[in-house]
């Protein structure tokens with residue numbers, strides 16, 4: 001299963017600990033506002049485990065399927081298989097991409113990359129898209145690598161890498177154009193939407209800015 005450049009335009013990443021209200025409500029509002037892809041990233045202090053994590057994943061997947069939004073799971077290959085998610089996102093410290101690809105078959109495989117070497121390796125290992133960041137300072141991911149900014153996307157593109165790319169890390173309305181002009185097909189956000197008092201309005205504001213900057217498929 002592929003993921004299109006258009007589906008990567010506004011990629012909402014969220015877990016219950018990122019939300020002001022309940023995650024189902026936050027996701028529904030973000031979808032109404034126009035997000036184009038969703039990642040369930042249930043991680044960190046206060047995140048759900050075991051059965052509670054499974055049930056929340058199922059609920060959020062059901063909502064995404066209703067609105068034809070790709071449902072990606074962060075890190076957890078078994079959960080992807082248990083709930084038949086559309087794909088997975090893994091980073092440099094997670095399971096090996098070749099092993100994950102073997103287990104997932106044709107599902108979407110997203111891989112984090114922080115430089116051209118990691119990007120090239122990820123493409124060789126069959127990534128369907130790259131998540132590159134952190135673009136700007138972020139408080140969401142405590143163990144993130146150094147902030148390199150949109151320049152690293154420009155470097156990856158000038159290395160001849162053409163697969164879909166989304167930028168992540170500290171992205172908001174006022175800085176997303178730099179990420180797309182550097183060569184990303186869209187942006188991934190967590191707290192810009194999940195901490196907002198009006199997730200629908202902020203998602204709409206973001207996608208309205210993104211659309212004119214990105215080529216349609």
Ligand SMILES: Nc1nc(C(F)(F)F)ncc1COP(=O)(O)OP(=O)(O)O
Nearest residue numbers: 013089090091092112131132166168188
């Ligand atoms: N979760 C992510 N999603 C993306 C996305 F593609 F959505 F932009 N890019 C990068 C990451 C970071 O992935 P990783 O380095 O494994 O850290 P964590 O598992 O803590 O998220």
Ligand SMILES: [Mg+2]
Nearest residue numbers: 075090091094
């Ligand atoms: Mg990870």
